[in-house]
Amino acid sequence: MDFVLFVTLAALITSSATAGPVLSARQHEPQGRIGSVLGKAYSVDFDRWPYGRYSSEAASADFGDVSGWDADRTIISGGRLRGELEPGKIGGAGGTLARINVVRGTEYEMQYTVNFHSQFQWSRGGKLGWGFGIGDGAGGCTKADGDGASLRLMWYTDDNARTYFRPYLYYAAMPGRCGDSFGLRYPPMEESLKVSTNYVIYMYVRSNTGQNKDGWAVIKVNGVTLLDTPVQWTDNNAKRSITNLVFHNFRGGSQDYWASDRVGYIYYDNFSVKRFG
Numbered sequence: 001m002d003f004v005l006f007v008t009l010a011a012l013i014t015s016s017a018t019a020g021p022v023l024s025a026r027q028h029e030p031q032g033r034i035g036s037v038l039g040k041a042y043s044v045d046f047d048r049w050p051y052g053r054y055s056s057e058a059a060s061a062d063f064g065d066v067s068g069w070d071a072d073r074t075i076i077s078g079g080r081l082r083g084e085l086e087p088g089k090i091g092g093a094g095g096t097l098a099r100i101n102v103v104r105g106t107e108y109e110m111q112y113t114v115n116f117h118s119q120f121q122w123s124r125g126g127k128l129g130w131g132f133g134i135g136d137g138a139g140g141c142t143k144a145d146g147d148g149a150s151l152r153l154m155w156y157t158d159d160n161a162r163t164y165f166r167p168y169l170y171y172a173a174m175p176g177r178c179g180d181s182f183g184l185r186y187p188p189m190e191e192s193l194k195v196s197t198n199y200v201i202y203m204y205v206r207s208n209t210g211q212n213k214d215g216w217a218v219i220k221v222n223g224v225t226l227l228d229t230p231v232q233w234t235d236n237n238a239k240r241s242i243t244n245l246v247f248h249n250f251r252g253g254s255q256d257y258w259a260s261d262r263v264g265y266i267y268y269d270n271f272s273v274k275r276f277g
């Protein structure tokens with residue numbers, strides 16, 4: 001599609017989405033806090049929402065204790081959540097960085113589907129989807145200090161123009177300032193991610209004890225193991241709990257070349273999370 005037409009259509013759709021009543025007819029009971037019932041799946045599929053802006057209130061109704069939800073950059077389209085990445089911007093300025101407090105636990109798993117819009121420009125990469133925060137959390141290329149950690153996913157384009165998913169972990173004694181990818185990628189060498197394709201993301205996290213490397217992290221994509229490793233997330237028991245989920249949808253990286261000159265959309269669906277401990 002012609003780029004100008006594409007942008008114009010996107011703007012029209014966005015403005016019409018804000019005009020009508022979006023939630024009124026579809027209000028529903030909040031589900032409560034994620035992790036409340038041990039071993040029971042907490043699921044969100046977005047199907048009950050009509051087309052339109054996905055407000056902070058809607059996100060709270062679906063996910064519970066949500067903060068930082070950017071309603072301007074999230075809509076419901078065809079029963080899926082669509083996150084918007086603004087042109088020419090990186091980080092929170094052009095996307096979404098939200099936090100969902102969950103019942104403190106020591107073992108969680110989660111699954112959801114990601115799908116890049118047909119016109120998506122990969123640029124250098126960014127953070128996407130839901131991830132886990134442990135203790136005080138960690139991110140932003142500040143080395144984890146033992147009180148917080150995180151497990152997230154990135155998409156990344158290398159110098160050979162191959163784009164792939166990478167693990168992105170912050171944990172005690174991590175090697176660098178920025179998140180650790182463990183040198184892993186999906187799909188394997190010579191292949192790239194595709195637009196308009198569903199990728200099922202699975203994540204598992206288990207807290208460590210004290211200063212022991214007895215925690216765990218797993219990421220699978222379409223059932224294929226991307227990461228499966230013991231981890232020492234934190235260095236004291238007071239901070240070992242899994243405390244939150246993040247919902248991150250942004251380009252970057254901190255340098256301008258992570259940006260794209262086009263608006264980008266990523267679709268999310270079939271979110272499900274479960275606490276085991």
Ligand SMILES: *[C@@H]1O[C@H](CO)[C@@H](O)[C@H](O)[C@H]1NC(C)=O
Pocket residue numbers: 113198269270
């Ligand atoms: C979500 O789950 C439903 C029901 O299993 C399935 O029909 C649909 O294709 C899934 N959508 C995505 C995007 O994964």
